[in-house]
Amino acid sequence: MTAKQTRYVIIGASAAGMAAANAIRELDSSGIITVLSMEKEMPYFRPMIPFLISGKKSESDIALVGNGPYKGKDINICTGARVTFVDTKNKIVSASNSKNISYDKLLIASGSSSFIPPEIEGTNSQGVFALRTLSDAKKIADLTAKTRQVVMAGGGMLNLKTAFALLERGLEVILVVYSGQVLSQLMEADDAKLIRKALNIAGLKIITGCGVKKIISGNNGVKGVMLSNGKQIEAEMVLIGKGVSPNIDFLDKSSIRIDRGVVADEYTATNIPDVYAAGDVAESFDLLSGKKIISGLWTNAAEMGRCAGRNMAGRHTRYLGSAGILNATQVADVPFVSMGIVHTKGTDYETHVTETQTTYKKLVFSSDSKYLVGALFVGDIKRAGLYRFIIREKKNIDNIKSQLINHKLHYGHFLQ
Amino acid sequence: MTTPKEIFVKIDRCMGCHSCELACAVEHSESKSLYSAISEHPVPKKRIYVEWTAPDSRMPILCRHCEDAPCLHACISGAITRTEDGVVLTDADKCIGCWTCVMVCPYGVIGRHIEEHKAYRCDRCPDKDIPACVTACPTHALVYDTVENYSGNIRKKVSKELAAGLGG
Numbered sequence: 001m002t003a004k005q006t007r008y009v010i011i012g013a014s015a016a017g018m019a020a021a022n023a024i025r026e027l028d029s030s031g032i033i034t035v036l037s038m039e040k041e042m043p044y045f046r047p048m049i050p051f052l053i054s055g056k057k058s059e060s061d062i063a064l065v066g067n068g069p070y071k072g073k074d075i076n077i078c079t080g081a082r083v084t085f086v087d088t089k090n091k092i093v094s095a096s097n098s099k100n101i102s103y104d105k106l107l108i109a110s111g112s113s114s115f116i117p118p119e120i121e122g123t124n125s126q127g128v129f130a131l132r133t134l135s136d137a138k139k140i141a142d143l144t145a146k147t148r149q150v151v152m153a154g155g156g157m158l159n160l161k162t163a164f165a166l167l168e169r170g171l172e173v174i175l176v177v178y179s180g181q182v183l184s185q186l187m188e189a190d191d192a193k194l195i196r197k198a199l200n201i202a203g204l205k206i207i208t209g210c211g212v213k214k215i216i217s218g219n220n221g222v223k224g225v226m227l228s229n230g231k232q233i234e235a236e237m238v239l240i241g242k243g244v245s246p247n248i249d250f251l252d253k254s255s256i257r258i259d260r261g262v263v264a265d266e267y268t269a270t271n272i273p274d275v276y277a278a279g280d281v282a283e284s285f286d287l288l289s290g291k292k293i294i295s296g297l298w299t300n301a302a303e304m305g306r307c308a309g310r311n312m313a314g315r316h317t318r319y320l321g322s323a324g325i326l327n328a329t330q331v332a333d334v335p336f337v338s339m340g341i342v343h344t345k346g347t348d349y350e351t352h353v354t355e356t357q358t359t360y361k362k363l364v365f366s367s368d369s370k371y372l373v374g375a376l377f378v379g380d381i382k383r384a385g386l387y388r389f390i391i392r393e394k395k396n397i398d399n400i401k402s403q404l405i406n407h408k409l410h411y412g413h414f415l416q
Numbered sequence: 417m418t419t420p421k422e423i424f425v426k427i428d429r430c431m432g433c434h435s436c437e438l439a440c441a442v443e444h445s446e447s448k449s450l451y452s453a454i455s456e457h458p459v460p461k462k463r464i465y466v467e468w469t470a471p472d473s474r475m476p477i478l479c480r481h482c483e484d485a486p487c488l489h490a491c492i493s494g495a496i497t498r499t500e501d502g503v504v505l506t507d508a509d510k511c512i513g514c515w516t517c518v519m520v521c522p523y524g525v526i527g528r529h530i531e532e533h534k535a536y537r538c539d540r541c542p543d544k545d546i547p548a549c550v551t552a553c554p555t556h557a558l559v560y561d562t563v564e565n566y567s568g569n570i571r572k573k574v575s576k577e578l579a580a581g582l583g584g
Contacts, residue, residue: 019489047492051512067494067510299490299516306489328519335528337519381515383524385486411523412467412475415427 006031008312009093009101011083012109012247013037014046015298016279016305018070020107023309025072031313033075036095038082038110041134043070047298049137050158053144054165059134083110086254088272105274105312108251108262109305112244112280112296120153121214123240126221130240131162143237144169151225151235153212155182157327159241163204164332173204174233176225178211186327186338187376188345194360194378198332212238244296246281259283261294268308268319278308287321287392288340288373295322320392325374328381337384340364340374340391349373352405361407363387365397372397372404386411419562420501423540423547425476429557430466432474437462439552443541458531463538464549465525476549476558479504479525479538487517487526495535503542508534 008024010017013035021033037043043064051057064070065077082096086108092100114130116123127147129140140162150166152159155177163173175182181189182196199206207227214226215238224234246261257263257271261283268276268284279301286293295301300322310317328337341364344351350365359379366373371394375387386409390397399416403409438450445453445460453460464478481504488496488504495510496517506517506526513533517526526537541547550560559566 045492045494047514048512061510062493064494068491068496069488069498070494071497298492299520302489326519328515330513330515330533335513335515337515339519381518381528384515384519385517385521385526386524388519389522410465410467411477411525412469412473415475416469416473 003030006313007102007104008033008107009103009105010035010107010109011086011093012107012111012279012281013039013043013077013079014109014111014279015301016109016111016282016308017107018043018064018075019302019305020109020276020278020309020312021075022070022072023306024313025075027310027313027315033072034101035075035077036081036083036093036098036101037077037079038096039133039135040080042077042079044134045298046133047161049131049134050161050165052134052137053131053141053162054168055141056165056168059138062134083250086251086256086275088254088256088275091274103274106276107305107308107312108256108270108275108277108281109279109301109308110247110250110281112246112294114240115243115245116240117242120212120240122217123215125215125217125238127217127236128215128222128238128240130242131158132244140237140239144171147171147236149174149233149235150237150239151176151212151233152239152241154241154243155179155206155208156185156241156243157183157329159239160199160331161329162239162241164202167203174235175204175206176210176212176227177206177208180208182206183338186325187336187342187378191342191360191362191376191378194334194358195331195336198334202332212240244280246283246294248281259292264304264308264319266319266321267311267316268304269311276308276312278304284319285321286324288324290321293322293324295324297323297326299323299326323392326388328384334379335381336376336378337381338376339384339388340372342374342376344374354407363404369401370397371395383410419564420503421560421562422481422502422566423478423538423550424559424561424566425478426557426559427473427475429555430474430476431555431557432466432468433554434466435552435554436464436476436549436558437466439548440464440538443544443548444536458529461527461529461536463525463527463536477523477525478549479521480523481538481540486520486522490516490520492516501540503540504537505539506535506537508532508536511535 044062048062085094114132149172210228213228216224262277264277264282307319348367352363354361362376364374441460441462495507511534550558
């Protein structure tokens with residue numbers, strides 16, 4: 001007699017959903033895995049979409065299935081399937097383009113959408129975008145030929161990456177940042193000096209201390225913007241990068257507990273049996289502080305999704321928590337890594353800064369000096385992972401503190 | 417399929433001669449010869465690092481090709497894959513140099529190739545039967561073997577020592 005095949009249904013086909021599907025397949029070779037995606041394209045590496053704008057990568061270059069760790073067999077992906085309702089009593093999911101689907105185990109990994117601040121007027125105009133999906137990227141890429149100048153609202157990672165893509169296409173790019181500096185969520189003003197310099201050299205224009213108030217448009221779409229200080233700037237395209245909000249509307253009528261996102265416990269489970277949540281839609285907890293957070297990071301989503309997949313397949317697995325800050329990238333020729341607690345102004349964290357002409361390193365220790373709680377590296381990111389390991393595992397640093405502060409630490413110190 | 421082998425490190429045997437580093441860089445050069453490799457641009461990169469800790473021990477550190485590799489799952493471009501032999505590889509064509517792997521590797525063994533803007537690490541020398549670092553090590557601090565053989569040999573050695581101790 002063959003055992004009954006478990007029916008796994010996953011809502012969302014990005015990092016969390018696909019990591020879960022693959023984790024399930026590792027543990028359950030016969031279960032039926034169905035992944036529902038509201039996007040019409042097959043899954044892709046979302047952080048790569050700025051490269052579609054620069055033209056450095058094609059759609060097939062950024063395909064997810066069959067690449068990296070996403071090689072699990074027999075994962076059924078339904079694209080263009082927007083979930084309209086989840087009936088947890090009868091264990092059924094209704095989707096826009098398919099019949100009702102029954103599940104034994106359900107994962108909500110519906111992700112997030114761009115947040116459009118309601119106080120900005122005229123965001124419905126033609127030529128206004130909030131880059132989130134492959135389809136957005138293609139529309140932006142198509143319009144670059146007719147665009148001379150772009151105004152971007154928000155100074156976060158996504159906008160910076162996109163700004164570089166647009167600069168590579170030969171466009172003039174003006175970044176409007178409400179806070180005093182770029183990447184304010186990942187570092188403090190003093191920490192961002194080298195990055196700011198690199199951005200200036202790269203030709204990015206930055207206006208700080210004010211926001212986009214109004215988007216001005218004519219018959220052919222966007223003509224410009226008005227800033228909160230009253231100044232007007234010409235632009236044929238406006239990009240809004242003001243963060244994301246979880247996709248939870250379809251759960252309104254369900255009994256799944258929602259706070260800011262779908263509430264997931266430390267085993268990625270929701271309040272309803274056999275229903276799990278992971279990724280940008282899930283409200284989980286910060287691995288350092290234990291506080292509730294919603295993370296919008298690919299790395300966290302993939303890890304949480306993998307954990308959820310294991311739990312769904314019956315392998316009880318605890319989720320360590322999400323990292324509020326866990327970012328790496330390169331801005332022009334300056335690499336940087338920011339992780340853990342890096343905002344220290346007005347706090348009693350013990351901080352150590354080491355600076356040279358081209359590098360900036362900041363280490364943040366708990367106020368009792370016992371733990372490393374954050375690290376920021378700009379220019380030189382060598383062995384950054386070691387520091388992440390110490391932060392994440394809350395390692396005792398008594399014997400390695402001087403090596404940490406002098407940046408002489410290597411893995412050998414853990415083998416003694 | 418034969419059981420995949422791994423590179424094991426016998427820390428107590430390393431005397432810090434750095435031969436492994438040199439052999440590694442040469443193997444990953446264009447010419448694969450030391451004399452030509454030193455004049456190549458960009459300079460060939462080593463993927464094994466002989467480190468020193470007080471009071472006076474040396475240890476070669478290299479990619480462990482972790483069973484639950486953080487880099488593999490964190491990569492945002494799908495550039496990192498695992499081969500059938502368990503080797504975790506970075507595909508330079510797919511790598512975009514975002515350094516997420518550098519950020520998550522607890523061993524600190526993923527390097528940044530600045531000229532090419534790509535991440536690099538130990539690939540266990542796919543063109544060789546025995547990795548270059550292992551061949552180069554004069555004290556056999558580096559051992560290329562299957563987990564079963566390696567741990568079996570250690571057990572045998574310890575048993576012998578114990579038996580000798582009991583007999584004496």
